Amino acid sequence: MKIAVAGAGAVGGYFGALLKKAGHDVVFLARGKHLEAMKKSGLVVKTNDQLLTIDGVFTDKIEGFADCELILFCVKSTDTESTAEQIASLRNDRAVVLTLQNGVDNEEKLAQILGGKRLLSAATYLSSHVEEPGVIKHSGRAKLVIGALDESLISFRDKVADLFRQAEIFVKTTDDIMLDKWKKLLWNATFNPLAALSKATVGEIMEHKELRKTAENACREVMRVANKIGIPLDEEMFHRTFANSGAALKHKPSMLQDRLKGKRMEIESLCGFIVKKGRQIGVETPVLQTLYSNLLFLETHR
Ligand SMILES: NC(=O)C1=CN([C@@H]2O[C@H](COP(=O)(O)OP(=O)(O)OC[C@H]3O[C@@H](n4cnc5c(N)ncnc54)[C@H](OP(=O)(O)O)[C@@H]3O)[C@@H](O)[C@H]2O)C=CC1
Ligand SMILES: CC(C)(CO)C(=O)C(=O)O
Numbered sequence: 030m031k032i033a034v035a036g037a038g039a040v041g042g043y044f045g046a047l048l049k050k051a052g053h054d055v056v057f058l059a060r061g062k063h064l065e066a067m068k069k070s071g072l073v074v075k076t077n078d079q080l081l082t083i084d085g086v087f088t089d090k091i092e093g094f095a096d097c098e099l100i101l102f103c104v105k106s107t108d109t110e111s112t113a114e115q116i117a118s119l120r121n122d123r124a125v126v127l128t129l130q131n132g133v134d135n136e137e138k139l140a141q142i143l144g145g146k147r148l149l150s151a152a153t154y155l156s157s158h159v160e161e162p163g164v165i166k167h168s169g170r171a172k173l174v175i176g177a178l179d180e181s182l183i184s185f186r187d188k189v190a191d192l193f194r195q196a197e198i199f200v201k202t203t204d205d206i207m208l209d210k211w212k213k214l215l216w217n218a219t220f221n222p223l224a225a226l227s228k229a230t231v232g233e234i235m236e237h238k239e240l241r242k243t244a245e246n247a248c249r250e251v252m253r254v255a256n257k258i259g260i261p262l263d264e265e266m267f268h269r270t271f272a273n274s275g276a277a278l279k280h281k282p283s284m285l286q287d288r289l290k291g292k293r294m295e296i297e298s299l300c301g302f303i304v305k306k307g308r309q310i311g312v313e314t315p316v317l318q319t320l321y322s323n324l325l326f327l328e329t330h331r
Pocket of ligand 1: 039059089106154159295
């Protein structure tokens with residue numbers, strides 16, 4: 030299958046590389062120094078004890094996506110609209126777009142720009158980052174939970190899941206992808222904003238009595254907002270959010286990594302969205318509101 034990767038960074042570069050290694054035709058959209066490095070020496074993926082070097086088409090021109098069947102949408106949520114507009118300009122309505130992004134707000138934005146009938150979404154369980162231009166470092170296991178946003182795409186969803194499996198990526202399919210995305214968001218909204226402000230790792234948040242309390246309160250606020258709009262995040266999910274973090278104690282959540290690199294943080298998707306949704310439906314989110322306002326200020330006063 031001809032596959033395009035919109036945003037060949039930590040996520041897009043990792044999955045795109047494995048699909049290319051499995052024999053697919055992959056075009057990687059990137060920019061800046063990372064693009065230059067890949068053009069020069071290929072895309073290097075350091076995954077656990079393996080080192081892959083992938084050749085492919087590396088470009089900053091969206092025209093390279095013109096005849097692809099599947100687009101992996103892997104930009105940060107701060108770039109969702111601008112990248113989707115680029116894809117829309119191609120008029121290749123045949124290509125199905127699979128978003129691997131965190132958060133639950135990208136799907137609606139993509140549907141508005143690209144149309145809802147061509148969208149798949151995945152909850153992405155992965156720990157990777159761009160170590161230096163052209164080099165992606167991944168550790169641990171990777172898992173995708175993939176769902177279709179329109180029933181007409183269910184058989185294509187299954188085809189895409191098989192394609193990933195053939196590339197030795199662990200994949201599950203779901204008929205309720207937005208529930209899976211909310212489950213992932215529960216973890217992200219609990220740890221990312223707090224880590225970005227405090228500069229604490231997941232383990233430091235877990236061990237510090239008062240930070241842990243703040244994380245628990247943030248988690249409960251996400252659950253209250255979700256429950257009010259009919260997303261069943263229950264007590265078991267609350268416990269799992271903290272219990273599952275045992276494997277990620279040294280992890281710096283991505284929003285903290287972005288802060289440390291001076292990059293834009295996904296403040297709206299991983300925090301502001303829940304605060305604003307809470308306001309609309311009458312659910313108070315004082316902890317998330319405090320984190321949100323501080324992050325917004327920090328972003329413009331570094
Ligand atoms: N990293 C991880 O382990 C995980 C990340 N996620 C989620 O996946 C999404 C992607 O994250 P991640 O891969 O870490 O992000 P990265 O910043 O590593 O990758 C995105 C890449 O896309 C590039 N890019 C953005 N817009 C364009 C454009 N229009 N044209 C060309 N290149 C573009 C960026 O360039 P530039 O750097 O110049 O902006 C960057 O290289 C996020 O929503 C994140 O929360 C989910 C699970 C795990
Ligand atoms: C924990 C992780 C890497 C997801 O698997 C993540 O989503 C983040 O750091 O924001």
